[in-house]
Amino acid sequence: MPDIDIRTDWRGLAAPPAEHVAIALGRANSRVIVEVDAPFHGDPPPPAPPGPTWELWEHEVVELFIAGPGDHYLELELSPHGHHLFLRLRGVRTIVERDLPLRFAATIHGRRWSGRAELDAGLLPAGPHRINATAIHGRHPRRYLSWLPLPGSTPDFHQLDAFRPARLDTAPIAPGSPDRSAAP
Incomplete structure (x- = not known):
């Protein structure tokens, strides 16, 4: 599974290093791990x-x-305060199921936060898969970051054609995970 480093805003313009986000994806048995x-x-x-x-x-x-x-x-949303939102969609922004089962914990460490989510791999849509990751923060101005640049005049993270292909069927467990023995 790919590791994702968000280093740009939604248009693809470089973001300051203080805004960079790292996401590690992995598998442990029948679970997908997102760190x-x-x-x-x-x-x-x-x-x-x-x-x-x-x-x-x-x-x-x-x-x-x-x-x-x-x-x-x-769509999986994770917050530094321990809140989360996990949605299944069919069609752009058409929610068919919300509050899907998810284990999530987050910890704030001064000026950074870390979180770990675990979801049942059976919830993944059929492959082949495509992914994107984003980060949002601030009020005035609101900042919208994206792993992949997105077209348009306003941030729209639901542009499936802009997602990148990714293999989510096999991969090592995410770094820092205690269950490395479960990696294929």
């Missing part, structure tokens, strides 16, 4: 307790999109 290392920008948490949170994209968040053939895809 995030990101700057903490100090945005306030959502008003709900940590856990599944609707409209998380309105807050400081790192997002991972995983698409299959056609218009089937997953």
